[in-house]
Amino acid sequence: MSLLRRTERRLSNNPEQVTIYNREINKLEKEGYAVKITSEDVNRTTGSWYIPHYMVFHNGKARVVFNCSFTYQEHNLNNNLLPGPTLGPPLLGVLLRFREHAVTISGDIRAMFHKVRLFSSDQPFLRFLWRDMEQDRQPDVYEWRVLPFGTTCSPCCATYAVRRHFKDHMNGNEDVMESVLTAFYVDNYLQSLPCPKQAASLIDKLRAILAKGGFDIRQWACNVPDVVAHLPSDARSEACELWLSADRTEPQESTLGLRWNCLSDVLGYKKRSVFATEVTMRTVYRILASQYDPLGFIIPYTTRAKVIVQALWRTERQWDDPIQDDLLPLWEAWESELTDLQNVTFPRRYTPFNITTEDVELHVFCDASEKAYGAVAYIRVVDSTGQTHVSFVLARSRVAPKCQLSIPRLELCAALTLEVPAFFCLPRRPT
Template sequence: MNDLLGVLIRFRQRKVAIVADIEAMFHQVRMIDSDRDVLRFLWWENGNLDAQPKEYRMCVHLFGATSSPCCSSKALKQTADDNEKQNEVGKMAIETIRTGFYVDDCLSSVESIDVAKHLVQRLSGILSEGGFRLTKWLSNNRDVLDSIDESERAPSVSLFLDELPTERTLGVCWDAGSDSFTFQLTPKDKPMTRRGLLSVTSSVFDPLGIAAPFVLLARSLLQEVCRRGADWDQPLTEDEKKTWTQWLDRTSILSQVSVPRWVKLDITTAVQMHIFCDASEKGYAAVAYFRIEPDGKKPTVEFIIGRARVTPLKLVTIPRLELMAAVLAATLDSTIRRELSYSINETVYWSDSMIVLSYIRNENRRYKTFVANRVSKILSESSKHQWRHVPTKENPADEGSRGTYELGKWLTGPDFLYKDEAYGKRRWRQVQYLANIFWTRWKKEYLPLLQKRHKWTTPRQNVEVCDIVLLVDETMPRGRWPMGKVISVYKGKDGKVRSVDVKIAGGVLKRPIAKLCIIYRGSIAKDVNHC
């Protein structure tokens, strides 16, 4: 069975969209004789429970049975295999049956009106041979709808109005007239308890993450209620009631949210994916955009997917949460690439955490298990050269990690993505120039203070075993000087330490003390038995 998110992603690829539904899909797929006993049931004629019931078996798959969606999807794909043809429209129809259906819902997009008309006819013909009837057709183009019999169109389509309706497609509201996804949230009237909060927040279905920052506020409140150990039916505190009422009152804002369905992948060959990630005490988030450069036109930025999650109940440091957000960003990239029919030229990851970027770019230092596992996951899905720094004010994932009622940059992306690529390169070079200036001044002005030498007439503490030191190496680029621990010392005739052995991630190095900067005294570690 196809992944729901994958079907929605492919639905957004091309200009002309078509939607349909298989009528009573489960009842068109017969059960084999040996499995029919599983679906036995008793039947009382005319509802008379005093009469002797009759025993029946279902010969077709049943609505509500766990096996029905999988078995019906298999029958649908078998129909495609049995009717596979060699002409172009036939190939497209077969591919649509294989990748454009989620159970009984068909969502597809094509490049032109003519192709859409042929695809509608071809799909109906192929599926009718397998015993399936496609109905409730809807498209964002009136010409395509006019080519379909009135009885086969969606009931909401009017013959006398040019305006096209808004329909739910896989739980997402699609306005066919404006060809955009909208959001309609009408919370049920539930008691202000932990159970009521869970019921309302769980009813929000948002597979694309359009309203993820908004929903995060409610989930964060639910987490606070759980953290203080409230019972399921215990009333909320006054502050919690105030926060919850404010969230419910703001749900009407979501009706103004609109995200274009078409991401213009069929009219360009230059596609970049930009994924931003961030974390805060409330949650961590990642959001992905396509940067499209149509021929001869200005770049456009399209929202693809967003994810926002509350932080774990167990306290986790902000750097580790930032790392979890980076893992989420890498996962988004692999998901989109796996489900997309088009190739992406480049993926760029953005984070405002320099700690995370140093984790990813590290080549020598070993980390604890938590960090090492997540860095390994990130590097298995991406390359360290793809990761860049973005200021917090320009990071749209900041809205997702903190939660917000106003969905601004979360849906539109940062302003710098709308500028030409040369601007981004100039900006990157400027950042590198400033970093080089800082590194040069750090070496010349601050580092000598760590290496300060005193007169031999004044007794000073020698370098000791267990000291944590930074190894000065002018031949290495900035930020790559290794850090290690002193494991042995070599003294001169005067009893002063002249050189040491330092253990680093790649082995053991012998260095003179003039090339060391002491970061952490080993004597402190010995006092607390950490050495």
């Protein structure tokens, strides 16, 4: 109750947020994701758990978040749940395969977690309180009927449900099952295929099979507009819809944190601004951590910042102490270049469109200095005309450890930075 009152106090001075909050709770009830239970149902169970909730703002949108990691009397819901194995493919593998072929498609399953029902015996442990800001009465008790966001087991359970559904309904569509196993990263779907006809067929099969289980895959986008032109408008992404209606010349999609320009078929970086009134170690780490770079294309830039951070720790300082030494100009110079990241792009596909591949080689280079070491992988393709095409694949770097190592030893460390990631590049190849 105390946490509910705290949330109500925060909302009481903002009628707009109250409206959003009530709308979100009512939406959960209307969709059947959560139900209001009677006092008899509340008292019928011997064990239960109540999840606190509050409002957060992310990407300009207000969301109600359920804190399943809240600790009460040394008990924590998530600590008592098994996260389960990681069933989906690694993020890196999905992104590397996304760059293989000429035609690429993306989509996501709407409210994927909320499409998986809970056992009735588990529902009492996923309760929450709300009373529509009517603080003069006792709150209503709600129970989740589906997997909520925030529980540590939800990703594993939802992924298993989707995979099991496909296994039970694939009816000989082995290509679809293979795509499900390798192209889904939780609810996000990224796939590349050799031709538009194959891509359109795969989309239709995925939509039909998922619909049988109550899953709605939508937000479809493609670098070839004809592939998604036959879909209903509500099944296509907003950017793709504008592209098809000629209202936008350069549609952009978000693909697992990267920016994908469908028309030019290039990948780029989202602008991630972090506002801070003064430079402290806390803000430095926050800014550096916000630069999402799963493929390592901006490694030369972020490595500079990591070297500065390592140097900052040579002076004893607290997390919130203002940085005022000689390293401050170096950091400010680095930070001033952040806005230029949105101009950095690289081809989505490893090879140009409409070429016949004759030979493929993976080349990995590594090097080290006294300050840092790293490695980069390129793919070299020779086409049927004898022309050579080289494309960036992956890069990783580390700052040199504080204890001084010889350059040869650091070079050995550099060789190991791509040892595991390189395996994602080996089994499949672009065609």
